[in-house]
Amino acid sequence: MKTFTTAAISAAFLASNVHAFPKMAMDALTEPLKAEAFNVKRTTEIHARQGAAPPQGAGALPLVPPPFDAKTQYVSNQGKYKFVPPGPGDARGECPGLNALANHNYLPHNGYATIQQFIDATEAGFGMAKDLGGFLGLYGALVDGNLLGWSINGGPHIGIGGSHNNYEADSSPLKSDLNQYGSNQKLIKDQFYSLYNRQPDAATANYNLEVLRDFRKERYYESIHKNPYYSYLPFTGIEVSQAAFTFIYRFMANKSDENPEGVLNKEVLKSFMAIYGDDEENLHWKRGHERFPDNFYKRNPTDEYSIPYFEADILYFAETVPEVLEIGCNHGSVNTFNTIDAATISNGAYTAEQAAQSPLCFASEFAKVEIPLITGLSNSALSPLFNTLNTLTGNMNCASIGSVNQSALTACPGFSFYGGPTGPVAKGAIQDPVLN
Numbered sequence: 001m002k003t004f005t006t007a008a009i010s011a012a013f014l015a016s017n018v019h020a021f022p023k024m025a026m027d028a029l030t031e032p033l034k035a036e037a038f039n040v041k042r043t044t045e046i047h048a049r050q051g052a053a054p055p056q057g058a059g060a061l062p063l064v065p066p067p068f069d070a071k072t073q074y075v076s077n078q079g080k081y082k083f084v085p086p087g088p089g090d091a092r093g094e095c096p097g098l099n100a101l102a103n104h105n106y107l108p109h110n111g112y113a114t115i116q117q118f119i120d121a122t123e124a125g126f127g128m129a130k131d132l133g134g135f136l137g138l139y140g141a142l143v144d145g146n147l148l149g150w151s152i153n154g155g156p157h158i159g160i161g162g163s164h165n166n167y168e169a170d171s172s173p174l175k176s177d178l179n180q181y182g183s184n185q186k187l188i189k190d191q192f193y194s195l196y197n198r199q200p201d202a203a204t205a206n207y208n209l210e211v212l213r214d215f216r217k218e219r220y221y222e223s224i225h226k227n228p229y230y231s232y233l234p235f236t237g238i239e240v241s242q243a244a245f246t247f248i249y250r251f252m253a254n255k256s257d258e259n260p261e262g263v264l265n266k267e268v269l270k271s272f273m274a275i276y277g278d279d280e281e282n283l284h285w286k287r288g289h290e291r292f293p294d295n296f297y298k299r300n301p302t303d304e305y306s307i308p309y310f311e312a313d314i315l316y317f318a319e320t321v322p323e324v325l326e327i328g329c330n331h332g333s334v335n336t337f338n339t340i341d342a343a344t345i346s347n348g349a350y351t352a353e354q355a356a357q358s359p360l361c362f363a364s365e366f367a368k369v370e371i372p373l374i375t376g377l378s379n380s381a382l383s384p385l386f387n388t389l390n391t392l393t394g395n396m397n398c399a400s401i402g403s404v405n406q407s408a409l410t411a412c413p414g415f416s417f418y419g420g421p422t423g424p425v426a427k428g429a430i431q432d433p434v435l436n
């Protein structure tokens with residue numbers, strides 16, 4: 001397996017951003033830096049700090065801290081945005097970010113929203129860039145909703161609660177694997193404490209990308225060891241399931257003048273993950289009660305989390321966990337994981353190395369072939385999604401996949417197009433206690 005140097009990743013990130021950002025946005029991004037260009041003291045401070053312990057994790061982007069502006073980055077949890085827990089009939093699902101947005105009225109409180117509402121809310125609450133919010137919102141509407149909108153829970157074709165293996169995936173950070181626990185939405189005690197205890201000192205705790213990629217590795221192997229139906233596929237595995245980890249730091253970290261990249265401490269993590277209680281050894285989870293903490297500052301508008309940025313984070317994870325770029329599945333028993341060669345599943349369009357070098361190409365070209373099969377929709381109905389995918393990957397010259405070798409997936413009993421929020425427990429599944 002090829003490994004990736006930080007320099008190569010940074011170069012790839014910068015190159016892709018040059019294409020992705022319009023000139024005005026680039027100017028806005030670089031203007032504050034230019035103003036400081038001759039401020040030697042500031043430059044020295046930045047280098048000293050970044051060299052010592054960059055808050056985002058050693059070797060992770062950004063190379064230079066983004067600007068911080070309290071006024072534009074403050075996310076209110078007061079007045080019309082005050083926390084209102086879900087009531088009967090309000091959908092809350094596996095995504096803590098969307099649950100929090102609905103609890104604070106950034107999304108409709110019933111948890112059902114249009115594509116535009118998802119784009120606006122994820123940007124207003126977290127600083128998700130419109131390219132990423134647009135893609136995620138549109139994909140939800142086409143694959144899991146009614147073409148215009150979707151539910152943040154719901155069953156198949158209603159929302160992401162029923163999206164097993166088309167959106168929702170196994171080996172999530174805190175949530176249960178569908179066929180290991182019979183639900184994709186339980187919060188597993190050991191999973192939570194494994195993450196939580198990685199930063200024992202509350203005063204200095206920071207769940208950054210370095211911490212998260214170690215945790216990601218553990219979760220990947222835990223699913224192999226405990227979920228007979230574990231499936232790890234190009235789009236849901238390589239792309240979505242990495243997002244479930246990178247989003248924890250990239251969106252939940254609280255930004256400040258001192259740490260404009262953000263620091264994610266214990267209190268903020270618990271608030272966004274709906275974890276309550278004072279007894280550190282016996283914390284509780286209140287399903288659907290995710291909250292924006294007080295004094296929360298999201299990403300700077302010039303530093304929103306975009307698709308190229310996310311792509312760079314996937315490659316950052318792959319530096320130490322190259323497994324995340326290989327697809328495969330357990331064959332019906334635990335510890336029977338076999339990788340599926342990218343060349344086999346793509347009928348020769350991608351070698352394993354090509355897929356690993358350009359996961360966005362591989363995953364999106366795979367999705368383009370699979371989505372008509374999954375949804376039964378015609379290519380013309382799907383053209384907005386495909387146009388978006390083409391815009392995103394246009395400058396990368398992705399090799400297209402003519403057809404997916406579906407028979408390569410027949411070895412994976414856990415493979416399905418839809419499923420959840422509940423489902424059968426696979427024979428031989430190993431379960432751990434849930435957190436209530």
Ligand code: HEM
Pocket residue numbers: 094095096097098118122126128133136137140160163167168169170171172173174175240241243244245247248251252
């Ligand atoms: C329209 C935008 C979004 C969509 C479609 C979406 C969808 C999803 C889906 C399908 C999952 C399940 C992934 C898996 O099974 O591993 C998930 C999990 C997750 N999402 Fe979102 N999400 C969105 C926005 C956000 C935002 C803004 C945040 C900000 C914090 C966020 C944070 C997370 C986290 C941390 C998880 C993992 C939960 C766990 O297992 O502990 N998401 N999301």
